[in-house]
Amino acid sequence: MKTVGFVSLGCARNQVDSEVMMGLMQKAGYRIVKDPETANVLVVNTCAFIDSAKQESVDSILEMAQYKEAGACEKLVVAGCLSQRYREELAVEIPEVDLWVGTGEFPKIVELLKMTSGVMQTKNVKGELISQTPTYLYDDHTPRVLTTATHSVYLKISEGCHHKCAFCIIPQLRGPHRSRPLDSILEEAKRYIGMGTKEINLIAQDSTAYGTDLQPALNLASLMKAMADLDGDKWVRLFYTFPHTFTDELVELYRTHPALCKYVDMPIQHVDEDVLKSMRRAATVRHIPRVIEKLRTAVPDITLRTTLIAGFPGETDAQFMKLLKFVEEGHFDHVGCFAYSVEDGTEAAKMEGQVPDDVKQERHAAIMAAQSKVAARKNAEKVGKTYRALIEGPSEETDLLWQARIESQGPEIDGVTYINDDSGVELKPGMFANVEITEAHTYDLVAKILPPQ
Numbered sequence: 001m002k003t004v005g006f007v008s009l010g011c012a013r014n015q016v017d018s019e020v021m022m023g024l025m026q027k028a029g030y031r032i033v034k035d036p037e038t039a040n041v042l043v044v045n046t047c048a049f050i051d052s053a054k055q056e057s058v059d060s061i062l063e064m065a066q067y068k069e070a071g072a073c074e075k076l077v078v079a080g081c082l083s084q085r086y087r088e089e090l091a092v093e094i095p096e097v098d099l100w101v102g103t104g105e106f107p108k109i110v111e112l113l114k115m116t117s118g119v120m121q122t123k124n125v126k127g128e129l130i131s132q133t134p135t136y137l138y139d140d141h142t143p144r145v146l147t148t149a150t151h152s153v154y155l156k157i158s159e160g161c162h163h164k165c166a167f168c169i170i171p172q173l174r175g176p177h178r179s180r181p182l183d184s185i186l187e188e189a190k191r192y193i194g195m196g197t198k199e200i201n202l203i204a205q206d207s208t209a210y211g212t213d214l215q216p217a218l219n220l221a222s223l224m225k226a227m228a229d230l231d232g233d234k235w236v237r238l239f240y241t242f243p244h245t246f247t248d249e250l251v252e253l254y255r256t257h258p259a260l261c262k263y264v265d266m267p268i269q270h271v272d273e274d275v276l277k278s279m280r281r282a283a284t285v286r287h288i289p290r291v292i293e294k295l296r297t298a299v300p301d302i303t304l305r306t307t308l309i310a311g312f313p314g315e316t317d318a319q320f321m322k323l324l325k326f327v328e329e330g331h332f333d334h335v336g337c338f339a340y341s342v343e344d345g346t347e348a349a350k351m352e353g354q355v356p357d358d359v360k361q362e363r364h365a366a367i368m369a370a371q372s373k374v375a376a377r378k379n380a381e382k383v384g385k386t387y388r389a390l391i392e393g394p395s396e397e398t399d400l401l402w403q404a405r406i407e408s409q410g411p412e413i414d415g416v417t418y419i420n421d422d423s424g425v426e427l428k429p430g431m432f433a434n435v436e437i438t439e440a441h442t443y444d445l446v447a448k449i450l451p452p453q
Contacts, residue, residue, distance in 0.1 A: 025113075
């Protein structure tokens with residue numbers, strides 16, 4: 001039996017793509033292995049969102065290429081965004097790569113591997129499966145191998161993006177926005193719930209655009225209500241929403257449906273009107289505070305996460321200070337920030353007023369320093385309070401502690417809750433338990449289990 005190993009880079013959306021490719025290859029008879037030295041086929045699923053992600057992807061490809069000399073590797077496959085964007089240039093620079101698979105061709109990876117390298121010979125590429133406009137969209141029948149713990153899974157509700165943000169290359173890499181049918185999403189969710197999943201994380205490029213392209217048209221509220229109404233004790237957690245299309249109907253659902261995790265991820269990028277216009281963002285400074293106020297009024301204990309960009313072309317000191325002040329005011333509980341990265345093929349790359357790299361890094365550091373104070377303050381307010389927690393298992397840091405997350409902590413990005421007192425309760429990964437927060441750190445919490453009443 002042939003073996004295959006995967007290196008999956010980038011975001012959770014890329015992780016789902018890797019899991020789909022794993023499922024397809026497993027169905028075709030490949031055995032998935034973790035040790036790259038034992039893999040007959042190595043697949044690197046790449047990210048090309050910003051410069052650092054591209055460099056990490058190239059480094060990983062070069063590392064895996066070594067196993068063609070020293071390991072069992074017979075074919076090296078590069079998939080994903082880097083392949084979609086740069087395969088012609090990279091095929092010359094990294095001839096060790098046998099196959100290049102774009103973001104829309106995952107179903108064909110097995111078919112391509114069956115071919116000899118000469119069958120699909122092109123000028124620069126040994127094997128190539130790339131479409132200029134990706135249209136692929138997986139469904140509930142597509143094989144998929146989960147790489148996360150069963151109790152928490154990612155579920156992609158749509159693919160692609162119809163926005164034209166000046167800084168972003170994603171629409172060129174992922175194609176136009178296209179929603180999965182509602183029934184397909186629900187069937188996949190039911191399967192996971194039947195396996196014991198307790199947290200379903202909904203992801204997309206733009207979650208709030210869900211359903212607008214379907215016939216008949218639906219909206220995200222329809223999906224969220226249907227997800228909340230599924231049988232089973234669960235959290236439904238939502239990522240990648242846009243403020244200008246976050247409807248009052250959605251706000252009301254968060255107020256009334258306990259299965260919807262009181263947590264919303266809403267990247268806003270900036271709070272200065274002129275910067276937002278330069279970014280070609282659809283949301284304005286009117287939308288952002290309005291939706292924050294609506295959510296916090298309807299659901300006072302909701303957790304809000306956002307992503308910002310520091311050092312966008314033309315950003316003045318005054319505009320940056322406005323962004324920094326906004327962060328310091330604590331409108332969002334969790335904040336991620338990128339120093340602006342010049343991306344070839346984007347409108348922003350051609351703009352005047354490019355901010356020097358050292359200034360971008362200084363601004364990024366200032367944002368994160370301000371947010372760390374906000375995070376520490378908000379965590380300190382949780383001490384002595386009781387929360388429902390999803391138990392994940394023994395801590396990755398030490399066997400003396402267990403690890404959990406409360407509703408305000410999204411997987412992998414928002415810190416964890418360490419359990420140092422189980423109160424005699426037998427803990428199992430994937431169970432819910434009530435906890436009392438006993439200590440607070442900048443991003444992590446410490447808690448004790450409260451025995452069932």
